[in-house]
Amino acid sequence: MENIWAFLEQTLAASLTAAVLLIAKRLFLDKLSPRWQYGVWAILAIRLLLPAGFFGRTLIPGLDVALEAAKTGAESSLSSVLTDPYGLTEVLAPIPLVRLAGPVSITDWLFYLYAAGVAVCLLRCLHWCNPLLWYCWDQAQNDSEALCDQRVLERLEGEERREYGVILLSMADNRYARAPGTTSMANGGKNIKHRIGAIARFKRYPQGVALGSWCVAVVLAAACLVGTSGAVEMPEQWAADSVSLARARMNRATTVAGALDTYAKAIMEDSPIYLMMAAPEEAQGELFAAAQARKGLDTPYPLELLGIEKEDGVQAEWAVYNLLEGADGNYTGLLVLDAYTTWFAHSTGDFQSVAVSQPVRIVREGNFWAVEPLEDWTAVDPECTLATHVNSVLPALTYTAQVEDFRVEINYQYLLQVDNRVQVDDTDFFGTYSSDRLDTVPKPAALFTDYYRSAGGRTWKGEEEISLTVWYEPLTREEAEAGEIPEQFGHRSVRTPEEHGLGGGGGSDSTGCDHQQSPAALAVRFQYRDQVYNGIAWPEEVAP
Amino acid sequence: MTDTQQLRSALTRIIWGYVFLYLDLNLGVNGHSLSVLPNWVSYLLFFSAIGLLEGEVRDLPLLKPFCVLLGIAEGVNWLGVLLTGETVLYWFYLVYALVICISIYFNFQMLTDVAALVEARNIDAGALRGVRNGEAVLRAVTMLPLPWQEWELLSALLALAGIVMCLCMIGLLIRARKMCCEGTT
Numbered sequence: 001m002e003n004i005w006a007f008l009e010q011t012l013a014a015s016l017t018a019a020v021l022l023i024a025k026r027l028f029l030d031k032l033s034p035r036w037q038y039g040v041w042a043i044l045a046i047r048l049l050l051p052a053g054f055f056g057r058t059l060i061p062g063l064d065v066a067l068e069a070a071k072t073g074a075e076s077s078l079s080s081v082l083t084d085p086y087g088l089t090e091v092l093a094p095i096p097l098v099r100l101a102g103p104v105s106i107t108d109w110l111f112y113l114y115a116a117g118v119a120v121c122l123l124r125c126l127h128w129c130n131p132l133l134w135y136c137w138d139q140a141q142n143d144s145e146a147l148c149d150q151r152v153l154e155r156l157e158g159e160e161r162r163e164y165g166v167i168l169l170s171m172a173d174n175r176y177a178r179a180p181g182t183t184s185m186a187n188g189g190k191n192i193k194h195r196i197g198a199i200a201r202f203k204r205y206p207q208g209v210a211l212g213s214w215c216v217a218v219v220l221a222a223a224c225l226v227g228t229s230g231a232v233e234m235p236e237q238w239a240a241d242s243v244s245l246a247r248a249r250m251n252r253a254t255t256v257a258g259a260l261d262t263y264a265k266a267i268m269e270d271s272p273i274y275l276m277m278a279a280p281e282e283a284q285g286e287l288f289a290a291a292q293a294r295k296g297l298d299t300p301y302p303l304e305l306l307g308i309e310k311e312d313g314v315q316a317e318w319a320v321y322n323l324l325e326g327a328d329g330n331y332t333g334l335l336v337l338d339a340y341t342t343w344f345a346h347s348t349g350d351f352q353s354v355a356v357s358q359p360v361r362i363v364r365e366g367n368f369w370a371v372e373p374l375e376d377w378t379a380v381d382p383e384c385t386l387a388t389h390v391n392s393v394l395p396a397l398t399y400t401a402q403v404e405d406f407r408v409e410i411n412y413q414y415l416l417q418v419d420n421r422v423q424v425d426d427t428d429f430f431g432t433y434s435s436d437r438l439d440t441v442p443k444p445a446a447l448f449t450d451y452y453r454s455a456g457g458r459t460w461k462g463e464e465e466i467s468l469t470v471w472y473e474p475l476t477r478e479e480a481e482a483g484e485i486p487e488q489f490g491h492r493s494v495r496t497p498e499e500h501g502l503g504g505g506g507g508s509d510s511t512g513c514d515h516q517q518s519p520a521a522l523a524v525r526f527q528y529r530d531q532v533y534n535g536i537a538w539p540e541e542v543a544p
Numbered sequence: 545m546t547d548t549q550q551l552r553s554a555l556t557r558i559i560w561g562y563v564f565l566y567l568d569l570n571l572g573v574n575g576h577s578l579s580v581l582p583n584w585v586s587y588l589l590f591f592s593a594i595g596l597l598e599g600e601v602r603d604l605p606l607l608k609p610f611c612v613l614l615g616i617a618e619g620v621n622w623l624g625v626l627l628t629g630e631t632v633l634y635w636f637y638l639v640y641a642l643v644i645c646i647s648i649y650f651n652f653q654m655l656t657d658v659a660a661l662v663e664a665r666n667i668d669a670g671a672l673r674g675v676r677n678g679e680a681v682l683r684a685v686t687m688l689p690l691p692w693q694e695w696e697l698l699s700a701l702l703a704l705a706g707i708v709m710c711l712c713m714i715g716l717l718i719r720a721r722k723m724c725c726e727g728t729t
Binding site for chain 2: 211212214216220222223224226227
């Protein structure tokens with residue numbers, strides 16, 4: 001329906017159908033079952049969805065001709081933008097198809113008014129089963145009538161105002177609420193009473209509060225349309241009630257760091273409800289059941305490998321090594337739990353491992369991240385006494401570049417952490433003192449806050465291994481794919497052959513490190529017999 | 545009490561009401577910070593001032609139910625801080641938003657009525673109306689869901705504007721009282 005005439009054609013067809021159905025229903029009132037009586041309305045529903053004149057057919061022959069004649073007669077003196085007075089009226093669709101053109105004639109205005117009404121009614125339809133919203137729409141309709149009253153009263157004086165009230169009073173009869181041929185503006189006797197009351201209050205509303213009322217409306221709109229932060233409270237680690245389980249589902253990890261933090265803490269706390277926040281979809285059902293039954297996790301306690309029992313309450317700091325995004329957008333890395341910082345480490349002898357590691361994959365699931373263990377936990381070589389720093393025991397990513405006859409191999413170890421230290425006050429016989437503890441509550445939206453890096457490498461010319469100083473700079477994937485070699489290299493260099501983990505640097509940023517994963521590639525530069533060579537080294541597993 | 549004395553008394557209560565409303569003096573109680581100039585006292589003062597002025601300004605009595613509501617809300621908040629250390633109203637965001645709406649309207653209308661009262665005595669109240677407008681807009685703006693914590697400079701400027709606004713408002717009310725009630729004590 002692109003203009004008021006198409007609407008008239010469509011609504012006439014619908015009205016005719018409705019009239020026929022009403023007559024038929026009246027005729028068959030005591031002859032056919034209620035099932036039929038109700039089911040027959042489906043015909044009207046289908047009629048409403050079919051454009052009038054569909055397949056060139058009509059309900060009453062000649063009606064379309066009369067409508068065309070009326071249209072040409074009315075429109076020939078108007079200059080409507082929506083209607084061609086000499087074109088044929090055609091219903092293309094059973095819904096209003098509004099063109100973006102400024103209304104010119106009365107028929108244009110009527111069509112736009114109709115389309116606006118459709119929009120309002122559509123909103124009502126969206127929540128047809130909600131009685132509160134029906135009530136609200138009725139109130140909105142009454143308010144629009146009240147606004148009309150106010151507008152009328154603003155233009156009337158003295159006796160005319162009284163007459164307007166009398167007219168309204170004469171309509172204060174429920175008979176007129178849906179009177180055919182009217183706009184049903186009376187809307188029932190009760191509403192008329194309200195309107196008369198409002199007329200009596202006319203000019204008694206406080207004046208000069210326009211700005212104040214706008215401010216109130218703005219605050220109401222901000223509150224109702226935007227709302228407040230949807231942050232959901234974190235569940236208790238052993239909670240089993242339905243509210244806590246819902247909280248866990250609503251607190252799923254939204255960052256890679258958050259997923260790893262939640263996973264590590266869930267494993268350490270042996271908490272299925274925590275693990276639900278960082279587990280893949282397929283594991284949710286099992287974890288939900290375990291949490292409801294207040295059971296622990298099926299997986300073995302990782303620190304058992306170090307001789308620590310679950311009940312010992314040992315805390316472990318976690319770090320992820322060599323976190324790298326794969327071609328599928330998921331990440332892999334080596335998760336390490338390090339008990340070095342706890343009392344346990346101080347009670348161990350030499351050659352006792354203090355950390356465990358597990359290769360993990362962090363997969364994207366819609367807006368969330370989940371951790372999938374790729375292997376079982378293993379104890380870290382006892383030579384590594386501080387697994388949350390760079391070291392030569394744990395692996396590095398190998399970046400390789402072929403530059404002419406030279407092969408460059410950089411072993412780059414990059415480890416990331418979330419700062420989980422919290423300061424707590426302890427009181428004992430001697431007084432109160434502060435100490436650092438590890439926060440055991442998951443942070444599903446965390447960013448990596450601490451990083452350490454270290455590099456080693458080897459170089460070959462042809463088949464012969466040679467010694468070179470290689471400068472390197474981390475690159476993003478986009479930079480590497482575009483072949484962007486930085487003009488200036490910093491101070492990061494490797495004198496090959498050199499082992500990784502023996503030196504390096506690091507930093508922290510409480511709002512999140514700049515690099516939340518290992519570099520996608522490394523730009524390398526070296527000099528050999530007065531000639532400078534540049535290249536891009538890619539990690540071995542994603543080398544293009 | 546003569547009309548002028550009554551007016552003076554009402555305006556004094558309104559001024560003290562705004563002092564209690566805008567000035568926060570906190571005391572550490574049970575590890576919590578409790579206001580010793582509680583806001584609910586403001587609404588008690590406003591309520592009594594409305595009672596004194598309702599014969600003079602037609603619209604003022606309309607504010608009585610809002611005054612009671614706001615007084616109760618502030619009382620509940622104050623007790624909440626005293627007992628739990630938390631502002632209870634913040635737990636119910638939409639109720640809190642409604643209370644803010646009511647308080648914006650209340651302050652706006654209260655100052656409109658005071659301005660009308662002053663103008664009825666042939667004293668210019670344009671500045672008071674200006675401050676009234678500024679206060680309403682400022683409060684509405686601060687309720688907008690914007691990243692205020694990140695926009696530190698703008699937040700600081702708005703806070704400064706708020707302080708200036710409330711100082712101006714109290715100053716203008718004192719001036720209005722003085723001009724309206726000259727000759728009385």
